[in-house]
Amino acid sequence: MxxxxxxxxxxxxxxxxxxxxxxxxxxxxxxxxxxxxxxxxxxxxxxxxxxxxxxxxxxxxxxxxxxxxxxxxxxxxxxxxxxxxxxxxxxxxxxxxxxxxxxxxxxxxxxxxxxxxxxxxxxxxxxxxxxxxxxxxxxxxxxxxxxxxxxxxxxxxxxxxxxxxxxxxxxxxxxxxxxxVDIEHFNPAALAKAPSPGAFHQPLQLLFPSRLIREKGVQELLEACQRLWADAIPLQLLVAGAIDAGNRSALTPAELSTLQADSRIRCLGHVADMRAVYAAADLVVLPSWREGLSRSLIEAAAMERPIITTDVPGCRDVIDHGRSGLLVAIQDARGIELAIRLLLDNPDLSHRLGKEARRKVIAEFxxxxxxxxxxxxxxxxxxxxxxxxxxxxxxx
The missing domain is CATH 3.40.50.2000 (Glycogen Phosphorylase B;)
Structure with a gap:
C-alpha cells in the first residue's frame, strides 16, 4: 500500500x-x-x-x-x-x-x-x-x-x-x-478488588461519570438522590467530572461548591483513568439528554457495572433496556429514583445486567x-x- x-x-x-x-x-x-x-x-x-x-x-x-x-x-x-x-x-x-x-x-x-x-x-x-x-x-x-x-x-x-x-x-x-474502548484495559478481571455486579457496598456507591453540564442530567440525578436520602436510604453519590468552562450550560463554581459541601457527595473532579472508579461503583447513572455515543457508558459497561441511563440517542444505543441496563425517560427524576430502588432491591438483576453489558461491549464497541x-x-x-x-x- x-x-x-x-x-x-x-x-x-x-x-x-x-x-x-x-x-x-x-x-x-x-x-x-x-x-x-x-x-x-x-x-x-x-x-x-x-x-x-x-x-x-x-x-x-x-x-x-x-x-x-x-x-x-x-x-x-x-x-x-x-x-x-x-x-x-x-x-x-x-x-x-x-x-x-x-x-x-x-x-x-x-x-x-x-x-x-x-x-x-x-x-x-x-x-x-x-x-x-x-x-x-x-x-x-x-x-x-x-x-x-x-x-x-x-x-x-x-x-x-x-x-x-x-x-x-x-x-x-x-x-x-x-x-x-479497549476491553482489556476496561476489564474488571484485571483489577484485584473489582466487586461482582450486584455485590453492593454500604452505603450504596452511585457514580455519575460526566462533565458537570445540565444536559448530562446532573440536576435530575441530584433530585432523585434527595428523594432517596429523604427515605433514609444509605447512598453516596460519586461525581467523576469537572466543570466544562467552555460550555454555556456548565454548573457554576458556586453550584459545585454546594455539591462539595455535602458529605453525602464525593466530587472527584476529572479522573484520568476511570477503571478503579467504575470498579468502586455499585451503580452507574447517566441521565443525559442526548449523546453522540456515550463513551463513559461503554467504559462502565465494559467494567460490568449495572447502568441506568436515558431512553435517548447515544444512550439507548449502548443499553438494551432490561437486558444490559435500565432506560428511563429524559428529565425524569422520579424514574431515576425508581430505577435505583429496583436495582437496590434486586441484586441478582443487577448482576445479570452488568454481565450482559460487558458482553455487548465485546460484541459491538x-x-x-x-x-x-x-x-x-x-x-x-x-x-x-x-x-x-x-x-x-x-x-x-
Whole structure:
C-alpha cells in the first residue's frame, strides 16, 4: 500500500489523546503517515511522546468572535496547504466546518467529517434554537454535502436527523459507532478488588461519570438522590467530572461548591483513568439528554457495572433496556429514583445486567472493531483494495 499522509483534526489535543489515540496508533501501524492538528494544550506533549506530530491550530473552542474565527479558518488553510495530506479526518464541529472549507482551498479531495453529537441548536424546540438552526443550516449543508465530504455518525438517530433536514444524504453518510474502548484495559478481571455486579457496598456507591453540564442530567440525578436520602436510604453519590468552562450550560463554581459541601457527595473532579472508579461503583447513572455515543457508558459497561441511563440517542444505543441496563425517560427524576430502588432491591438483576453489558461491549464497541471500520473507510476513499491488506494483517 502506498504511504498516504493523513491528518486527524480537532479543537483540542485533549480530545485526540483521550478518544482517538488508539486510532492514531492503528493508522500508523497500517502504514499511514499520520499526524494531528489541534490547539496545543496540556495533552499535546502526551501525543508527541507517542511519536505523533501535532500541528498547532490557532482556534478557540468556545469563541464566536468573527475575527477570531476567520483567523482560525485561515490558519487551518495554511496548515493544509503546507502539509498537503491525502486525507483529513475532522472531529468536533468547528473542525468539520472550517476543515471542509480549508480542504477545498488546499485542493484536498478526501474529507471525513465525524459528527460526535448534535448540539442544542439542532435539538432545541425554543424559538432561539429554531432561528439559529435556520441560520446555520446552509453552512452545515455546504460542509456535509460537499463532494469531497464523507460524514460519519455515531448513532443512527443523528444520521437520520441530518438527512431529514437536507444537510447530508445517504450517499455521503456512514455509521461508525463511537471511538471504541479497549476491553482489556476496561476489564474488571484485571483489577484485584473489582466487586461482582450486584455485590453492593454500604452505603450504596452511585457514580455519575460526566462533565458537570445540565444536559448530562446532573440536576435530575441530584433530585432523585434527595428523594432517596429523604427515605433514609444509605447512598453516596460519586461525581467523576469537572466543570466544562467552555460550555454555556456548565454548573457554576458556586453550584459545585454546594455539591462539595455535602458529605453525602464525593466530587472527584476529572479522573484520568476511570477503571478503579467504575470498579468502586455499585451503580452507574447517566441521565443525559442526548449523546453522540456515550463513551463513559461503554467504559462502565465494559467494567460490568449495572447502568441506568436515558431512553435517548447515544444512550439507548449502548443499553438494551432490561437486558444490559435500565432506560428511563429524559428529565425524569422520579424514574431515576425508581430505577435505583429496583436495582437496590434486586441484586441478582443487577448482576445479570452488568454481565450482559460487558458482553455487548465485546460484541459491538471494542476499539478494534471501530478502528477496523474506520480503516476500511480510509481504504475506500484512497482507492486501496479491501482485498489487499498486507499492512493490516495481525492488527485485528
Amino acid at each position: 502506498p504511504s498516504f499522509k493523513v491528518l486527524l483534526v480537532a479543537n483540542t489535543s485533549w480530545y485526540l489523546y483521550n478518544f482517538r489515540l488508539p486510532l492514531l496508533r492503528d493508522l500508523r501501524a497500517a502504514g499511514y503517515v499520520v499526524e494531528a492538528v489541534a490547539p496545543h494544550d496540556s495533552y499535546t506533549a502526551r501525543l508527541q511522546a507517542e511519536g505523533f506530530t501535532v500541528h498547532n491550530w490557532l482556534v478557540t473552542r468556545s469563541s464566536v468572535n468573527p475575527f477570531s474565527e476567520a483567523h482560525a479558518l485561515v490558519d487551518l488553510l495554511r496548515i493544509y496547504r503546507r502539509e498537503q495530506p491525502a486525507l483529513v479526518h475532522h472531529f468536533t464541529i468547528k473542525a468539520c466546518l472550517y476543515g471542509t472549507i480549508a480542504a477545498k482551498g488546499a485542493r484536498i479531495y478526501r474529507v471525513i467529517n465525524a459528527v460526535t453529537g448534535l448540539g442544542h441548536v439542532f435539538l432545541g424546540t425554543r424559538k432561539r434554537s429554531r432561528l439559529m438552526r435556520r441560520a446555520i443550516r446552509p453552512v452545515y449543508k455546504a460542509a456535509f454535502m460537499a463532494r469531497r465530504s464523507t460524514v460519519v455518525f455515531q448513532n443512527a438517530a443523528d444520521q437520520e436527523k441530518l438527512i431529514q433536514l437536507g444537510i447530508t444524504d445517504g450517499k455521503r453518510a456512514k455509521l461508525i459507532r463511537g471511538s471504541g 471494542q476499539v478494534s472493531l471501530v478502528n477496523e471500520s474506520t480503516l476500511h473507510t480510509y481504504q475506500r476513499l484512497l482507492g486501496v483494495s479491501l482485498d489487499r491488506k498486507p499492512m493490516l494483517q495481525g492488527l485485528f
